[in-house]
Amino acid sequence: MSALVAHVTPGGAIACSTCPRAACFQARIESPAGPEHTRRQANACASHLVEVIQLLRAGARELTGGWLTVLAIDPYALPRLAALGVTDQGFAFYSAPVGAGPATAPPGYRR
Secondary structure, three states: OHHHOOEEOOOOOEEOOOOOOEOOEEEEEEEOOOOOOEEEEEEEOOOOHHHHHHHHHHHOOOOEOEEEEEEEEOOOOHHHHHHOOOOOOEEEEEEEEEOEOOOOOOOOOOO
């Protein structure tokens, strides 16, 4: 999954995982089940969001109780928020179970 690493430039925006455009979305796969918490994430522009979600879902087939969450992010604010220690940097607008087995809701999930 190394191709899905976000590109950060000092003082700049977070770039899409696939192209150099600003990423306005972040897709996350989280699985709190098992011996360790698994989290994979990738940033995407609007044009590549579906592709990034499909790649993350394909890699999550072996997870037990995983969740896919899609967030709207401000690509210019992420470096500043990370420097301040803010960990939840976006607005989650979609969440769905992925992987095998029963899904355990991700932290902060509300129905």
